[in-house]
Amino acid sequence: MSDKTLGSPTPEPQGGFARDPEDWVTGDEPMTEAQRSYLDTLAREAGEEIPADITKAEASEHIDRLQKSSGRVSGGSDELQTGG
Template identity: 80%
Template sequence: MSDDDAMLGSPEPEPQGGLDRDPDDWVTGNEPMTAAQRSYLDTLAREAGEELPADLTKAEASRHIDRLQGKSGRLTEGSDS
């Protein structure tokens, strides 16, 4: 199959667009976290006064980001408009 024939997605729709998929179910969840995850997680961990291992997987990083966002209130700041 050439790059011109490559396909993305799925022939079947995914419920809720896959937005609530558990990180353990991610195809790439066992790969090392991305640079963006690493940077954001470093910021969140510093704000929370926590230290985390630098060799997290994408799935592990995602879970820590979700947890630390809840602690920091970053998702709720400025949302009362």
């Protein structure tokens, strides 16, 4: 058996989805293509321009903010925001 495991020996509230993007292991990596595409859509709908070279964590924060202001609800889009 490997030394490395996934998950946690104790449950995390909401499956850990509420983790602050600043705490993500990969939060400082460039945003994913899925994030880029979705953020582009949200920014266009809001009439905003967002730098194209932001990190995964920054993209997630913009997505959360724009979803709230547009009335969109996150559902099934965990792939877009999972950073680590």
